[in-house]
Amino acid sequence: MLGEGILKGLAETAKNFAGSFVSEDRLTTVEYPEQRIPTAEAARVFPFLVYDGTDWEKGLRCVACQICEKECPPKCIYIEKSKDKKPDYVGKMQIYPARFDIDVSVCMSCQICVEVCPFEAIKMDTEFELSTSDRFGGLLFDREQLAKSNEHYHKIHPTEASEVDARLAEEKAKVEAKAKAAAAAAAAKAAAPAASVTAPVKSESTPAAGAPKAAEAAAAKPMAQTTTAAKAADAALNAPAAPSGKPAPASTEPPKTAAPDAGSKTSGE
Amino acid sequence: MSETATDLRFSLARQEGWNRPPVVEPDGEGELLELAMGPHHPSTHGVFRMDVVLDGERVIKLKPVFGYLHRNHEKIAEKTSYLASMPYTDRLDYFCSLTNNWAYALAVEKLSGQEVPERAEYLRVILAELTRVQNHASSIGFLLQEMGASGTPLMYAFREREKVLDLFEGLTGSRMMCNYMRFGGCRVDASAAWLEQARKVVTELPVFVDEFEQFLRSNEILMARSQGMGVLRPELAINAGVTGPMLRASGVNYDIRKVDHYGIYDRFKFRVPLGDHWDIYDRYMVRMLEMRESIGILEQALKEIPGGPVMDPKAKIRGFRPKAGEAYGRIEAPKGELGFYLISDGSPNPYRYRVRPPSLINLTVLEDMCLGHNVADVVLIFGSVDIVLGEVDR
Numbered sequence: 001m002l003g004e005g006i007l008k009g010l011a012e013t014a015k016n017f018a019g020s021f022v023s024e025d026r027l028t029t030v031e032y033p034e035q036r037i038p039t040a041e042a043a044r045v046f047p048f049l050v051y052d053g054t055d056w057e058k059g060l061r062c063v064a065c066q067i068c069e070k071e072c073p074p075k076c077i078y079i080e081k082s083k084d085k086k087p088d089y090v091g092k093m094q095i096y097p098a099r100f101d102i103d104v105s106v107c108m109s110c111q112i113c114v115e116v117c118p119f120e121a122i123k124m125d126t127e128f129e130l131s132t133s134d135r136f137g138g139l140l141f142d143r144e145q146l147a148k149s150n151e152h153y154h155k156i157h158p159t160e161a162s163e164v165d166a167r168l169a170e171e172k173a174k175v176e177a178k179a180k181a182a183a184a185a186a187a188a189k190a191a192a193p194a195a196s197v198t199a200p201v202k203s204e205s206t207p208a209a210g211a212p213k214a215a216e217a218a219a220a221k222p223m224a225q226t227t228t229a230a231k232a233a234d235a236a237l238n239a240p241a242a243p244s245g246k247p248a249p250a251s252t253e254p255p256k257t258a259a260p261d262a263g264s265k266t267s268g269e
Numbered sequence: 270m271s272e273t274a275t276d277l278r279f280s281l282a283r284q285e286g287w288n289r290p291p292v293v294e295p296d297g298e299g300e301l302l303e304l305a306m307g308p309h310h311p312s313t314h315g316v317f318r319m320d321v322v323l324d325g326e327r328v329i330k331l332k333p334v335f336g337y338l339h340r341n342h343e344k345i346a347e348k349t350s351y352l353a354s355m356p357y358t359d360r361l362d363y364f365c366s367l368t369n370n371w372a373y374a375l376a377v378e379k380l381s382g383q384e385v386p387e388r389a390e391y392l393r394v395i396l397a398e399l400t401r402v403q404n405h406a407s408s409i410g411f412l413l414q415e416m417g418a419s420g421t422p423l424m425y426a427f428r429e430r431e432k433v434l435d436l437f438e439g440l441t442g443s444r445m446m447c448n449y450m451r452f453g454g455c456r457v458d459a460s461a462a463w464l465e466q467a468r469k470v471v472t473e474l475p476v477f478v479d480e481f482e483q484f485l486r487s488n489e490i491l492m493a494r495s496q497g498m499g500v501l502r503p504e505l506a507i508n509a510g511v512t513g514p515m516l517r518a519s520g521v522n523y524d525i526r527k528v529d530h531y532g533i534y535d536r537f538k539f540r541v542p543l544g545d546h547w548d549i550y551d552r553y554m555v556r557m558l559e560m561r562e563s564i565g566i567l568e569q570a571l572k573e574i575p576g577g578p579v580m581d582p583k584a585k586i587r588g589f590r591p592k593a594g595e596a597y598g599r600i601e602a603p604k605g606e607l608g609f610y611l612i613s614d615g616s617p618n619p620y621r622y623r624v625r626p627p628s629l630i631n632l633t634v635l636e637d638m639c640l641g642h643n644v645a646d647v648v649l650i651f652g653s654v655d656i657v658l659g660e661v662d663r
Contacts, residue, residue, distance in 0.1 A: 002489055003489060004487065004489075005484070005486075005487030005488040005489050006488060006489060006490065008484060008487060009421075009484040009488055012480075012484060013421050028428050028431070040435070040438045040439045040442070041439075042438065042439060042440065042441065042442040042457070043438060043442055043443075044442040044443060067587065071350065071352065071353055071587075072353075073349055073353040073354070073356050073357060108356060108446070109443065109446065110355075110356030110359075110446070110448045111442065111448060112352060112353060112355075112356065112448075115352075115456070115586055116352075116586060116587050118587075124442070
């Protein structure tokens with residue numbers, strides 16, 4: 001009979017339509033904002049910076065080596081190195097990013113920054129509801145917005161995070177053992193003038209680190225003006241937000257409290 | 270040919286006049302109408318334009334116009350490192366990002382002489398065949414959509430595709446832009462739970478294919494509109510460089526998995542379906558049968574997958590510089606032969622990077638297939654080519 005095949009197909013559609021009210025299996029979609037499908041553990045959306053401890057600024061693992069900036073395919077990362085140094089997770093003095101911006105509207109979530117990072121400092125977040133009405137600033141994340149705690153990392157990627165933690169602990173133990181061995185050797189070598197051994201080492205390390213920095217500053221001369229200008233403009237932009245943003249670091253979770261602030265700012269404008 | 274290359278010829282009841290030759294002369298009555306179909310026509314799978322000259326309803330001339338989605342993929346790849354253009358390959362044919370990854374990885378591995386561990390080879394085959402299944406399913410869904418079955422068959426195809434995409438997300442972290450393969454292996458290893466889930470999805474796939482085929486095979490509209498439409502003669506197909514299901518539907522036995530034995534495809538038993546009548550129906554049927562063969566490969570691969578590492582231990586992530594030379598890596602992507610041609614001068618970025626896109630080359634025969642048919646059939650013929658504009662324009 002002509003049309004039999006069409007009727008058969010329509011009958012199947014009707015069966016699925018009616019069945020979706022009865023059987024959960026036939027219902028393949030969910031009512032999104034109210035119901036959510038849990039994200040896969042491997043899911044990735046946009047990068048964030050991991051920090052250890054409670055203070056995001058002190059605990060940032062990033063040492064501003066700029067490898068991710070160089071390797072990023074759409075070039076959405078902007079890093080400025082700091083002038084001074086702070087200790088990293090093994091206690092070694094390292095420079096840190098004075099500025100670390102990711103333009104999330106350009107980022108293509110490829111995870112290459114995570115792969116190339118030698119310091120386990122940048123990881124992928126699973127937060128995807130980031131829409132904003134602010135066209136220019138809303139998706140340009142700075143260091144403070146990007147910084148998320150190691151606990152957050154453990155929450156979203158548990159297996160991966162514990163692997164990373166194990167690797168870092170191993171590294172730290174190795175460094176500590178080395179330092180201990182070096183200290184023991186130094187102590188054995190010069191039993192009496194132990195204090196004078198540590199002093200030259202210190203004075204030696206500072207000029208060595210200072211020299212490349214000076215070279216860098218010279219190289220960055222033409223850029224310095226633009227960056228300071230950008231900073232000034234930034235400061236001017238951030239000025240109205242500063243009073244509301246100031247008390248945030250005092251609370252335990254600065255990035256979390258900072259985010260609603262930024263939101264209220266944009267909606268207010 | 271070996272016994273694995275057996276023809277899978279199918280003979281089904283044909284309606285009369287399936288092989289009528291196209292008539293392309295205007296009949297002289299009335300005026301000719303020039304019409305631009307696209308770039309925003311709902312049937313164009315993106316931004317593509319067909320400038321057609323119509324005599325009444327008949328097409329007497331057709332000019333494909335593309336380039337609306339051009340984004341300089343090849344030049345960008347020549348400016349960035351080898352690794353950094355891997356995520357860009359995802360965006361070529363965004364339905365099959367994993368096969369794109371594989372073709373590019375294969376070309377770079379040829380260039381640098383890296384070995385791929387056993388387990389990574391198996392994972393690549395599994396992911397490529399899953400990609401093929403979901404691509405063919407949605408391609409058939411789109412074909413039905415263009416026949417006027419608005420939504421339902423496409424949604425049925427997408428329901429299955431979602432399961433495959435969930436697998437991709439579980440392993441690679443992303444549903445479509447997977448960015449999974451690396452030079453010398455794969456980025457992360459598949460867990461036992463993932464393989465178990467993959468086995469479950471694969472055992473459910475034949476049920477879907479059977480159901481899908483049962484309804485479409487007996488559908489009078491599909492029969493009437495696809496049989497005898499858009500005939501592509503094998504000589505023309507070969508001359509135009511058409512590859513993939515399009516070429517096989519024209520009866521030419523050419524599958525790079527069989528011809529090149531890239532990866533570990535010579536370990537699997539599968540047949541190559543071929544068409545007899547060279548029309549839309551054959552293209553649809555070849556895709557249907559290829560899905561079944563892919564499921565067969567998946568079952569074998571999931572059974573045999575060994576343990577071990579997924580990355581070549583000598584592979585470098587940072588500062589990767591292959592030695593100077595050139596290489597061409599090609600695979601049987603779901604849409605045809607996807608090739609990457611690379612010239613290295615020993616620097617961290619390729620000197621020349623060229624993509625051989627199956628979609629673009631399969632599209633070149635569009636006019637020959639469409640002449641003499643009605644405008645409504647042009648939409649169908651275009652749909653049966655199975656293109657993605659991201660790959661056509663690059």
